[in-house]
Amino acid sequence: MKPNITILKTQFRFRFIIHIFSILLFIFVFDNHLSAQYIREWAKQFGGDMADYAYTAIQDKDGRLVFAGKVVKRQTDTWVVVTDTKGQEIWGKTYSDSYLSGAQQIIETSDGNYLLAGFVQKRKRDRNLNGYLMKISKQGKPLWQKRYGGNADDALTDVVEMPDGGFMAVGYSYSNEDEEKTFWVVKTDKSGNLRKEKFFGDTEEDAANALIRTSDNAYIAVGYASSGAGKNMRLIKFDENCETIWDMPSEYSDIREIHDLIELPDSTVAAIGTERIKGLDYDAFVMRFTLAGDTIFDRTYGYGTWEEATCITKTFDGNIAIGGYEKTESGAFSDFWMRKTDYYGKELYYDVYRRKTIDYPESIIELSDNGILLTGHTWHIQQGWDYAVLKYKDANKTDIRFQIPQTSEASTTLQAYSIKACITSFAQPVRADVIADGIIQISDAYSPLTMSEPDCMYPVLAETKLKPGKNIITVAVKDKRGNIVTAERIINYIPPTEMSW
Numbered sequence: 001m002k003p004n005i006t007i008l009k010t011q012f013r014f015r016f017i018i019h020i021f022s023i024l025l026f027i028f029v030f031d032n033h034l035s036a037q038y039i040r041e042w043a044k045q046f047g048g049d050m051a052d053y054a055y056t057a058i059q060d061k062d063g064r065l066v067f068a069g070k071v072v073k074r075q076t077d078t079w080v081v082v083t084d085t086k087g088q089e090i091w092g093k094t095y096s097d098s099y100l101s102g103a104q105q106i107i108e109t110s111d112g113n114y115l116l117a118g119f120v121q122k123r124k125r126d127r128n129l130n131g132y133l134m135k136i137s138k139q140g141k142p143l144w145q146k147r148y149g150g151n152a153d154d155a156l157t158d159v160v161e162m163p164d165g166g167f168m169a170v171g172y173s174y175s176n177e178d179e180e181k182t183f184w185v186v187k188t189d190k191s192g193n194l195r196k197e198k199f200f201g202d203t204e205e206d207a208a209n210a211l212i213r214t215s216d217n218a219y220i221a222v223g224y225a226s227s228g229a230g231k232n233m234r235l236i237k238f239d240e241n242c243e244t245i246w247d248m249p250s251e252y253s254d255i256r257e258i259h260d261l262i263e264l265p266d267s268t269v270a271a272i273g274t275e276r277i278k279g280l281d282y283d284a285f286v287m288r289f290t291l292a293g294d295t296i297f298d299r300t301y302g303y304g305t306w307e308e309a310t311c312i313t314k315t316f317d318g319n320i321a322i323g324g325y326e327k328t329e330s331g332a333f334s335d336f337w338m339r340k341t342d343y344y345g346k347e348l349y350y351d352v353y354r355r356k357t358i359d360y361p362e363s364i365i366e367l368s369d370n371g372i373l374l375t376g377h378t379w380h381i382q383q384g385w386d387y388a389v390l391k392y393k394d395a396n397k398t399d400i401r402f403q404i405p406q407t408s409e410a411s412t413t414l415q416a417y418s419i420k421a422c423i424t425s426f427a428q429p430v431r432a433d434v435i436a437d438g439i440i441q442i443s444d445a446y447s448p449l450t451m452s453e454p455d456c457m458y459p460v461l462a463e464t465k466l467k468p469g470k471n472i473i474t475v476a477v478k479d480k481r482g483n484i485v486t487a488e489r490i491i492n493y494i495p496p497t498e499m500s501w
Helices: 005-037
Strands: 039-044 051-059 065-072 076-083 089-095 100-108 114-121 130-136 142-148 153-161 169-173 184-190 194-200 205-213 221-227 228-236 245-247 255-263 267-278 282-292 295-301 306-312 320-327 335-340 349-353 359-368 372-380 384-394 399-404 409-414 415-425 429-436 439-442 456-466 469-479 484-493
Touching: 039 130, 065 114, 065 372, 065 384, 076 114, 089 169, 114 169, 130 169, 130 184, 142 194, 153 184, 153 372, 169 221, 184 221, 184 228, 221 267, 221 384, 282 320, 306 372, 320 359, 320 372, 335 372, 335 384, 399 484, 415 429, 415 469, 415 484, 429 456, 456 469
Parallel strands: 051 100, 051 359, 051 384, 076 100, 100 153, 130 153, 153 205, 184 205, 205 255, 228 255, 255 306, 282 306, 306 359, 335 359, 409 484
Antiparallel strands: 039 384, 051 065, 051 372, 065 076, 065 100, 076 089, 100 114, 114 130, 114 153, 130 142, 153 169, 169 184, 169 205, 184 194, 205 221, 221 228, 221 255, 228 245, 255 267, 267 282, 267 306, 282 295, 306 320, 320 335, 335 349, 359 372, 372 384, 399 415, 415 456, 429 439, 429 469, 469 484
């Protein structure tokens, strides 16, 4: 008996539709799982009618955000901007005592100040750049500035503080015997006085892009080495005397360059960069290796599109976040992207911030609220180049919403005020305090064993007495991560005897 071809075709179509539906459902669920990691919270631009480029950002011990780069006017000056955690500017200063200067890196020093690393041309007639370190106070006051290099172009791209308070910096230098671009290391004391410099270069062009101090009291610098049309990644580990421990050059058929690296809690190192193989578009890559220089994994992203990875940071949960950019199909625009990956580079989150602009990220950091901050520069036809900052909020972060009252300010004639709030959180809270005008009225208001609300997993129910006039009622919630989040309401208490008709 021959099979019924019509029935078989119908069954095949049905199974095919079910299969496709299953794939789409998986993609939908998986995509929502990825998108649940972070939420874009705010984006800011800083700059005027000149060209402004941001290359680095940190969050200092006071919680402030600090950005550094350069501003191009009649001359090029170093520009530092300090904001609060919402991106509201606190102060901004340009440093224009030179003909040309710019900051490539900023760090907070152990004495509570800031240190900038970059390039400087003191006078127009000098006609060459030097590397420079400049220390400034938390208020932006210059404390000292030192220049390094010779009579050719030199620049510093990264710097770390040493245990003795001195500094180790890396970059590139043409001021060497061969007068070729060379991987350059500079060691100074705590006042910026040069103690040692060393050149690591055996190809036509070498440069260092980033530096870390490792947990085994050594240093790893990364960048590239170039010969002919090719550009290969280069990793060098050296001790505090700038003596080589190991040197890891690599050979690729076209281009591969490392832009940034970090050491992770398990004493391995993650590095990111950009590669192009056999003339195809650029792709982003992440690799992980041991402190001995042994590769754990090497993974590439962006096949079929132009993507470059420029910066990396570690996250509170032991994973990594990578910043980069993606070019549009026409090549006219580029967009910030952010990826979060696990130990082996598996993608946990991916987001592209699409705009009709040219955007290049240069720095990525995790903030004290577990959010992610991407910093770089952006170009728009009507505005030119500006500092660009994009803030992501951790979607799993503790948050609070008041159920009563709904408005941020209300009035009442009742002295006893009942507080009813709901903690919306993926992380279980451990305590909630009710504070009135800065004084704790009720501790541990959150008690999941004795309270239950049908529409709220973590309720806060409490009662406090109001004073006549304005009262600021605050609920402060602490979760298991140690994060403390607050929400407040203003309640105006009008005693009945004061009411007039």
